[in-house]
Amino acid sequence: LAVWFASLNLPAARRHVGNLEEVSQAVFMLDMFATILLLAGLRMVVRLYHEEFRTEEAGRLKRLLIVGAGNAGEALLREIHRMPVAEYEVVGFIDDDPAKRGTLIHGLPVLGTVGQLPDICEARNIEEIAIAMPSATHQQRRRVIQVFDEGTNIRFRTVPSITDIASGRLRVSQIRDVGINDLLGREVVQLDEDMIEAFLKDKVILVTGAGGSIGSEMCRQVCKYGPRNLVLVEQAENPLFYIERELRRQFSSVNLAAVICDITDSVRVGQVFETYRPQVVIHAAAHKHVPLMELNPGEAVKNNILGTKTVADAAAEFGSTNFVMISTDKAVNPTSIMGSSKRIAEMYIQNLSMTSRTQYVTVRFGNVLGSDGSVVPIFKKQIAEGGPLTVTHPEMKRYFMTIPEASQLVLQAATMGKGGEIFVLDMGEPVKIVDLAKELITLSGFRPGEDIEIVFTGPRPGEKLFEELSIEGEDMQRTHHPKISVWKNIPMDREGLLAGIEDILRAAHTQDRELIVSKIKSLVPEYIGNGAAAQ
Structure with a gap:
């Protein structure tokens, strides 16, 4: 267009430019057409080159x-x-x-x-x-x-x-x-950002288990809402080092404190609470591996029951306003030491809310995708090694949720609590583990059963074929959030609960499995603690 416009105006301009009056108007027209043809031809040559290049490369x-x-x-x-x-x-x-x-x-x-x-x-x-x-x-x-x-x-x-x-x-x-998150992940969760910001902004937040899969994501989510201080409590030094470094890089304006602490040590926990005076406590620390805890029942009891009690008591003693405990679907009709220990922790938190000004709530959900030691990372490692993939039972099913979604909904549920509630997250439909294994093999470019085998090993001690999110008879009610339900029952009498917990903790120090199981059953009669898998 520029060439055309200039060529049309040159004849008019030649009267004002010396020596151009003698040039024929036809020369300008020929120049215009020649320039247009050259420019178009150049573009055509480039295009033909690319098309020819693509044709030559087609075999590759x-x-x-x-x-x-x-x-x-x-x-x-x-x-x-x-x-x-x-x-x-x-x-x-x-x-x-x-x-x-x-x-x-x-x-x-x-x-x-x-x-x-x-x-x-x-x-x-x-x-x-x-x-x-x-x-x-x-x-x-x-x-x-x-x-x-x-x-x-x-x-x-x-x-x-x-x-x-x-x-x-x-x-x-x-x-x-x-990725597997594209297949099993869920729709983007809608949050009431204003409620969460009011819950966290300019406050001192303490997260236990800060180096774990859930705890570290809780820290990331909390940092988005501008806390005054974030206290990272973790027993393992390496995970704590990495999450602190990540948070300092991504959220440089947030004041961080990285604290090595065994949550079963009441003296050390007291020192941490006295130093930082947290207003909101998010308790994510727990032993969670079912088969491993069957082999180490005393450690499961000490960490999940005593650890929870120690942190929760410190929250009351030092005036925390809110305490949020992360729980699991394995606490419902438990068949494992891990699940039953988390159920007792739930019971203690509910009971404590009756006598304390601190608002205690529990948030219960199922498996999260990609957490340390969970099925997806294990399957990926087995695929990388050429197989086989080990699945316990062809009918075993689990609920799945992404770690960010679970963490966001925990914060949303925490804003709703008045004290004593157990919030249950909507986990969608359960997924067969064998189907998950097949899909991961396929996504990796292999054929299940041909390139990589799937081997059924049988349920391990403490495992269930089907997880549940609520106990039969629980009066579950919907909240204003479509993915969060709530249950609030009448807690067990405090003296009986405390006496039962003391009995369990004494048994834990003996590492006598049968004694531990019998003491747990006195508080959780629905617990099937025979060490074998139950359906």
Whole structure:
């Protein structure tokens, strides 16, 4: 356009420029056409070069199928075509919308539906699948994997968020491997940010178990709301070192105190509370590994019962306003030392709320994805070693939640408490562990049962096939948050509870398993403590 405009105006300008009047007007027109042809030709040469380069490289390109023929899929295709160096050969699209079947998007066809993926991929030698459905539910993403019921060597990829698509910021470099969180994770949790900020801002917050999976995430979430001080309490020095370093880097404005402390040591706990005077205590420290605690019952009792009692008593003594204990679905109808010890801790917290000005609440939830020593990291390690994957029972199911979601909902529940409540988080639907194993194998590019075996080892001591989130007869009520329910019962009489706890703690020092189990049953009669798995 600039060349055209300049060429048209040059004849008029030649009257004002010396020696140009003698130049024929035809020369200017020829110059215009020649310049336009040269510029267009240069662009054409560059384009033909890239097309020829792509053709020559086609034998080495990864054959890619895009699931989702909407805006995200079309944007992904355009971005792939813009790449200066070809990496993918896009074969076509997959979409469940029947109206799109057979249509063309930039010359590439919509080949079929998600249910037809295995046949289409086999027929067209697909190497990678890009899930271009940023607003899809986790169930919809999971279905893309599950249609390959016998597994596949195809690599599964996914695009970033819908906001990146809408803003035009999508880049091929942002496409990442599909992870287990994409399949089992949950929708973004909605929080009442104002309530949480009022609960935490400008206050002294103390988190026990600060180096653990839940405790460290609780610290990250707390820092977002501007506490005056955050006290990190942890027995293990290395995890404490790493979380403190991370928080200092990410939240430089927050005052941090890293404290090595055994929560069963009442003198040391008292020193910590006297020094920092926390207003809000988040108690995440616990022994949680079921089979290991079956082998070390005394340690489970001391850490989970005595440790909770020690920290909770200190909160009352030093005037903390709020105390939040993290509990587990394994405390419901427990079949393990770990679960029963957490149930007794729940009972103590409820009882203490009756006699203290501190508001004590418990938040109960199931497994979290990716926590230390949990099933997902174990499976990933077994896959890296070539298998087999060990699953205890083909019917074993567990509830799963992401660590950030659990931590956010704990804070939300804490703002609702008046004292004595047990809040229960909505965990969604339970997932079969064997299905989880198959999906992780598939996501890793292997075929379950062929490339990597799955071996059933039988339930371990203390394990249940199905976890429960509430005890039969509990009067569960919904709160104003759709993912949080609440239960408040009449606590056991204080003298009887304290006497029972003292008996259990004395038994714990003997490490006599049978004695410990019998003492636990006196407080938790529903506990099935025979050391064998129970359904």
